[in-house]
Amino acid sequence: MSIIKPKTTPIYQTSVFTFEDLNELELYFEEPGQHYMYTRHGNPNSDELAEEINKLEGGAGAIVTSSGMSAILAGILAYCQAGDHLLCAEEIYGGSSALILQELSRLGISVSFVPNEELYALDAYVKPETKMLLAETMSNPLLQVMDIEQLAQETKRVHIKLLVDNTFATPAVVKPLELGADIVIHSVTKYLSGHSDVTAGVVIGKEEAAYLRAKQIVMVYGLNLSPFESWLAARGLKTLHLRMRQHSSNALTIARFLQQHPKVSQVWYPGLPEHPQHQVASKQGRGLFGGMLSFRISDTLEDVNHFMQSLEHIPFAPSLAGVSTSISSPLRTSHRSLTPEKQQRLGITLGVIRLSVGIEEPETLIADLKQALDKI
Ligand SMILES: Cc1ncc(COP(=O)(O)O)c(C=O)c1O
Missing domain, CATH: 3.90.1150.10 (Aspartate Aminotransferase, domain 1)
Structure with a gap:
């Protein structure tokens, strides 16, 4: 019998994985990352995509999501809860500002928009309950480029986290985690998959704790990416x-x-x-x-x-x-x-x-x- 060794990862188009008995089920809980149980909690195709992006961005861990929007949501919720305040670059993707203004405000997370040129001096905007700044490496649509290193210095100085949307740049151009950002997100729909045939997102944490929080949010909110879309995106990512x-x-x-x-x-x-x-x-x-x-x-x-x-x-x-x-x-x-x-x-x-x-x-x-x- 020939041994089947595919060069590329097959598509694990399944919503659930089977177990021999309760002992095997226990292994899933005892050896995280070694076994799969339910695709919303993890799937080989999603994990492969997340690991490859994590390597490119240089993070402690990454989790892929159903869209760029769900990645932004998970990235924000990784550090913010009701009562918290968020700073957001004024020149940002319209969907991101709609998410924050129209939806997160209903959950008790307030926002202040900061003109991009004022993002390097945040004292006037920071409140005791401010937790995070959201900015894009290159803004949409006028391509204002943020100096990520300087932004990271400023967010550290005022003790808030820096969440960078690196969709326009990609890690082939800028690696925000290396420059001091705490979380990076992407609309994988764009360059990372690259062929206009996938809707997907990713959250990458500099620290394992941020990644684990984002992973928990993706799991319980059901923001996961399907196996087939993960496979397509992983294929695109190779180039x-x-x-x-x-x-x-x-x-x-x-x-x-x-x-x-x-x-x-x-x-x-x-x-x-x-x-x-x-x-x-x-x-x-x-x-x-x-x-x-x-x-x-x-x-x-x-x-x-x-x-x-x-x-x-x-x-x-x-x-x-x-x-x-x-x-x-x-x-x-x-x-x-x-x-x-x-x-x-x-x-x-x-x-x-x-x-x-x-x-x-x-x-x-x-x-x-x-x-x-x-x-x-
Ligand atoms: C910079 C940026 N971030 C996030 C998103 C949202 O991504 P998605 O459409 O995959 O939800 C977009 C979409 O155009 C975008 O341009």
Whole structure:
């Protein structure tokens, strides 16, 4: 009989695992991590994905979740409870602010939003009950880059935890735990899986205690990721470094092209020397600046629609980080739930187009952008 030794992990598409008898069941409790019982509590595919991401981020442990949103929820609840106060960077993914403002506030966790440029001096915002600061390595959609080392120094000084959403950067670009963050989360939906076919998240703890709290929350709230999605994401993750190199190099080429196009009034890409945080991005960015950029065209609905309709190869898809390029409208999608005043203050107007640069040949992308811009 031949021994079956698959090179890749098979999909354990099962909700439960069987036991020979009560003695075998006891082993599950006595030897954590060696046996499986129930997929909501743990599954080989989810664990494989979590371990690989944990290695990349350099954590003490990681747990994968059903989405980036559930990862943010688990990351916050790992350290916050009713009565606690949370600080949150003002320029952040709209879904994150909706979660905190609309849902966590109902559970008694209050929030103060801090303008990104004030995040390095928190005295004016910290209260005795403040437990944590949530910020993104690179903000969505205007790519403000946070100096994670400096943020970590400040959060330590005021005795609060630092939770970093590293979705836009990925550990191929920045490793926040090495720079002092306490918890990192990702929307694995984006670069970590990378093919626009998975919805998933992950929480990585610098300390084992944070990871174990997040794991408990994922288990009891039922925020776990399915075996098949875990398997797909683990498959995508294998090419992360390769993809990030091409995403980054394409994005820099396109940012330079957009900068000189007469129909484009502003370009936000951390790899451009003109970007306000270019130095920070160079210092912590491992030579890469990621695949996301935003640019501003005319603010009229007619021009924006005409531009989108004219693109032949680049679809309008309100997500990001897939291998093929797409555009999005932050005002009408990810940042729709912000008040008009906040949208205005952040500079997110109708003409801001977010470009998720894929790994295609850059010439094809530039040709498509050029012909569509020339039409408006
Ligand atoms: C920076 C960031 N964090 C978190 C999320 C939420 O992730 P998901 O859609 O996987 O729940 C998103 C989604 O776009 C995001 O852009």
